[in-house]
Amino acid sequence: MLTASSALLLIALGSYAALCAIQPFGTCHKCRGVGYRLRRTRTGAVKRGKPCRRCRTHGKRLRLGRRLHNHARRVHSAGTRTHTRSTNRKEALPWQ
Ligand SMILES: [Zn+2]
Numbered sequence: 001m002l003t004a005s006s007a008l009l010l011i012a013l014g015s016y017a018a019l020c021a022i023q024p025f026g027t028c029h030k031c032r033g034v035g036y037r038l039r040r041t042r043t044g045a046v047k048r049g050k051p052c053r054r055c056r057t058h059g060k061r062l063r064l065g066r067r068l069h070n071h072a073r074r075v076h077s078a079g080t081r082t083h084t085r086s087t088n089r090k091e092a093l094p095w096q
Helices: 006-022 064-079 086-092
Strands: 025-026 036-038 046-052 061-062
Touching: 006 064, 036 064
Parallel strands: none
Antiparallel strands: 025 061, 036 046
């Protein structure tokens, strides 16, 4: 039997997983999506500063859930045998 709090937790996890599947990149928190640090000149005008080291001037970052998913997929593919279906299919065609 699910309590209300565990049902809410499951809904939150499911919605976050859907968000990571649909939109894997989020806005960089350090530069707020600009890609550069913004600085003000003496007159008060905003100028572009140093490039953001966290996102490397893209302004986007890979979400934590997507990063975990990619790591799990990489571990799974490294631990399973490779499929040679494409090479076998070319040899198994009867009309060639
Ligand atoms: Zn950034």
